[in-house]
Structures are given as structure tokens and as C-alpha cells.
Amino acid sequence: MNPRKPTADEYASLMKVFGGVEISSSSDIEARAQGSVRAALGFFAEFGIEFEYEPRVKYVDSFHPLNPSALANVDCGVDFSREQYRLLGAPASALNYAYKFGLEVSLETLMADFDLGYAMLHSFIFPESHDVDIMLWRPIVDNASQFNSTIVHEIWHLYERSSDLMMSSPLIIEGTATFVENLYRFEPLDSTPVDCSFLSRLQYIEVAKLVKEFVGCESDALRRLVDPLIREKINGAYFDRLHHDVVMAQSYIFGCEDMRAADTKIVLEMPQYELFRNSPSISSLLDSFSAAGMNHFVSAVSNQDLSLFYEYHVSLINDS
Numbered sequence: 001m002n003p004r005k006p007t008a009d010e011y012a013s014l015m016k017v018f019g020g021v022e023i024s025s026s027s028d029i030e031a032r033a034q035g036s037v038r039a040a041l042g043f044f045a046e047f048g049i050e051f052e053y054e055p056r057v058k059y060v061d062s063f064h065p066l067n068p069s070a071l072a073n074v075d076c077g078v079d080f081s082r083e084q085y086r087l088l089g090a091p092a093s094a095l096n097y098a099y100k101f102g103l104e105v106s107l108e109t110l111m112a113d114f115d116l117g118y119a120m121l122h123s124f125i126f127p128e129s130h131d132v133d134i135m136l137w138r139p140i141v142d143n144a145s146q147f148n149s150t151i152v153h154e155i156w157h158l159y160e161r162s163s164d165l166m167m168s169s170p171l172i173i174e175g176t177a178t179f180v181e182n183l184y185r186f187e188p189l190d191s192t193p194v195d196c197s198f199l200s201r202l203q204y205i206e207v208a209k210l211v212k213e214f215v216g217c218e219s220d221a222l223r224r225l226v227d228p229l230i231r232e233k234i235n236g237a238y239f240d241r242l243h244h245d246v247v248m249a250q251s252y253i254f255g256c257e258d259m260r261a262a263d264t265k266i267v268l269e270m271p272q273y274e275l276f277r278n279s280p281s282i283s284s285l286l287d288s289f290s291a292a293g294m295n296h297f298v299s300a301v302s303n304q305d306l307s308l309f310y311e312y313h314v315s316l317i318n319d320s
């Protein structure tokens with residue numbers, strides 16, 4: 001049996017938790033967000049998923065430094081990020097270095113720099129240690145109609161993280177959270193706006209369709225989604241059908257305008273790049289990469305032709 005669609009009145013009362021309400025302050029947003037969290041926990045309980053704590057939300061009145069369109073995020077931790085990088089970020093970066101700059105960088109080199117590079121980048125993105133579970137960013141203010149479903153999406157990430165479900169299937173988590181979000185909204189799976197990137201379509205929508213194929217939409221859907229055996233099947237189907245395209249799409253993103261904006265932010269504002277900003281040269285660029293924790297990368301490329309790599313980074317300063 002499908003979960004019952006709410007009546008118009010019930011839906012209106014669900015939505016009044018946030019939707020359509022004028023926002024006056026950060027604490028106002030956070031208070032409303034905690035209300036949405038409690039509503040979301042009730043939704044999960046109906047599907048047999050219980051939480052041992054109430055996730056805490058913090059609103060940051062600015063944009064996510066590397067992803068300005070992000071509505072919200074949860075910190076999945078360094079171990080998860082390393083595993084995700086090993087399977088997706090590093091292969092896509094290696095392709096991008098080769099296509100864009102003619103540089104040969106091995107996966108081993110990229111992985112050797114991961115821990116230090118991640119620590120540096122993380123303290124740049126999240127300068128204060130936020131004692132919170134979910135961070136909301138400014139674009140959420142203009143997307144009030146997505147407020148509750150965004151909270152549901154992020155809470156699902158937290159559930160998967162605390163249940164140790166993420167590490168064994170780190171590349172399907174946006175699809176599982178999108179599936180859960182759409183279950184909450186009673187929305188068909190392809191309802192996400194068409195202007196999302198091809199990569200997002202694959203990671204969010206196409207994986208969510210795979211999830212639906214294996215867990216259905218019945219009242220046991222979420223319990224099936226956290227069953228390790230079913231999850232293994234979803235993960236296997238992801239690697240068979242989607243992974244190759246995801247890596248190619250990620251490498252394309254690394255070469256496109258979105259990434260250029262993030263690279264500009266890093267080069268102009270991250271303290272480790274000050275040397276290069278103040279006196280641009282190939283040697284100060286490599287020193288800045290070393291300072292940002294990428295020593296193995298610097299050793300691997302220092303004897304290669306760095307002209308395209310250098311021109312790109314100089315253009316980030318000149319074009320800003």
C-alpha cells in the first residue's frame with residue numbers, strides 16, 4: 001500500500017511549518033527549522049525509522065563557499081569523503097588534469113595528498129567548528145517551498161551516516177536521500193527542476209530511480225533501503241549502469257564554469273595561496289599548492305610542462 005497522500009488541509013498544515021512564512025532573522029530560521037526537523041522525525045517514524053536524537057540545525061547567512069547554490073549540507077566526515085574521493089573525485093580529477101592542462105597525475109598521488117588537503121580545505125570552508133548536524137545556507141531563504149523536503153533529505157544523510165551505511169556505498173547517497181525526499185513530497189522522481197546539471201541528474205535523479213526499483217514505495221520502503229543486502233544490490237546496479245557516466249560528468253564539471261568559480265574563491269581567499277596571489281609565478285603557484293597540503297601533487301607535476309596550469313590560475317586572479 002502506498003503511503004496515504006495528505007488531504008489539502010493536512011498538506012497546508014504540514015507546509016505552514018515553514019512555507020510562505022516571511023523570514024526575519026537567523027534565529028527565526030533556525031527555530032522554524034527545528035520545527036521542520038520534528039515534523040521530519042514524525043514522517044520517518046511512520047516508516048519504522050526511529051532516531052535516537054533530534055538533529056540540530058544552524059543557519060549561516062552566506063553562501064556555501066564552493067557551491068553557491070547549495071541549500072543545506074551535512075558534514076559526512078573525513079573517512080567518508082576519502083572513500084568518495086577514491087572512487088569518484090580522484091579519477092575525475094586525474095582526467096581533468098590530463099584534458100585541461102596536459103598533466104599526468106596518478107590516483108596514488110592524489111590519494112597521498114587527500115588527508116592534508118582535505119583538512120586545509122575543510123577549515124577554509126567551515127572556519128568555526130559548528131556544533132551542529134545540518135547547516136542551512138542563504139539560498140534556502142528563496143526556496144521556502146523546498147524547506148521541509150530539504151530538511152528530510154539532510155536528516156536522511158545523518159541517518160545513513162549514523163547507521164554506518166555510507167562507507168560501503170558512498171556514491172549512491174544523494175540518490176537515496178532524493179528518493180526519501182520525494183517519498184516525503186509525494187513527488188514523481190523526475191520532478192527536480194530541469195536546470196540542474198547533468199551530473200546532478202545522474203547522482204540525484206537516476207540513482208533515486210534505481211533505489212525505487214529495488215525498494216518500491218510501500219510502507220516498508222525505508223526499512224528495505226537500510227537493509228544491507230538490498231543496499232548492496234542498489235550499489236552494484238549503480239556501478240553497472242551509472243558509474244562510468246558519473247565519473248565522466250564529474251570530470252566535465254571540474255573543467256567548467258562552476259568549478260572555475262570555486263577555484264577563484266580558493267585562489268583569492270584561501271590563506272595558503274597568498275604567496276601566489278602576491279607574486280604570481282610557476283614557483284609561487286607550486287609553493288601555494290604545497291602549503292595547501294598537496295605535496296605529492298607538486299612533486300608529480302614539477303617536471304612537467306606547467307604552462308596551461310599556470311595560465312589558468314593567473315586568469316583566476318586577472319578575471320576577478
Ligand SMILES: [Zn+2]
Nearest residue numbers: 153157174177
Ligand atoms: Zn544531499
